[in-house]
Amino acid sequence: MIAIGCDHGGFELKQEILAYLREKGIEYKDFGCDSTASVDYPVYAKKVCKAITDGECEKGILICGTGIGISITANKQKGIRAALCTDCFCAEATRLHNDANVLALGGRVVGPGLAVKIVDTFLHTPFSGEERHARRIRMMEED
Template structure:
């Protein structure tokens, strides 16, 4: 199950991501926000990050205007490896090498088509499990 959240800058892209998840029959929970009214992105980052860190969700997706602030906020939660991705190669590598558990994107940076490809890549790329990558993740934690 996927935890999804955004601020007002990511609201419209989040709607596209939710539609994609529904079409792919991927279960999710929408943690908000629920409109384009101004909100504080750290609150939504924390909700999603804490849910993923607790093991209630396999992965998370967070979207703000640039993806920067929401990724910084999510990474403050112990056990979270949130990666800001603006291309498919980065999404693939962060799963293979970093076992990232939250994908962050910028709603004002990416178009829906590319964002959906990034999401698909992130959700369907497994962690490589290679010892060197596992060792490095351990060093981060």
Template structure:
């Protein structure tokens, strides 16, 4: 199960991504927002992050206007490694090296076509399990 959430700035891109997830048969839960009316990104970033940490969702996708604020909010939840990605290379690298469990995107930064390719890369790339990366993640988690 994938958790997905956005504020108003990411709402339209979230709709595009959910269409992709539906077409590919992914199970997901939409944590909001549910319309384009102005709202606060921290509540949606934290909701997805808490679902990932609890195990309700395996991974998450969060979207705000830039992806910055919502990723900061999600990363406040212990155990979350949310990565803001603007291309497929960073999406692949963050899964391989950081075992990122949440993908953050900017709805006003990345177009739908590229965003879907980033999502696909993120969801289909496994963590490398290299000892050096495991050690680095331990240092991040303190």
């Protein structure tokens, strides 16, 4: 299951991504927000990340205006590897090399067509499993 959340700057793009997930039959849980009214992105980032670290969801998608604030918040959560992606190459590379479990997008940065392609790439690219990448992930997670 995919956890998804956004702030007001990502609400419209989230609607496009939800339509894609429904069309593809991909299960998701929407953690809000539910309109373009101003809200605080850390609230939604933390909800999505908690769903992942608790095992309720496998991966997450977070969207704010730029994707920056929400990705910074996500990466402060233990066990989360969030990647802000603006193209499919980055989405593929972060799954292959970093085993990223959260995709961050900027609702005011990428259009809906590209965003859906980025989401598709992120969700369907497995971690390579190569030892050098696994070693680097272990190094990231050290205290």
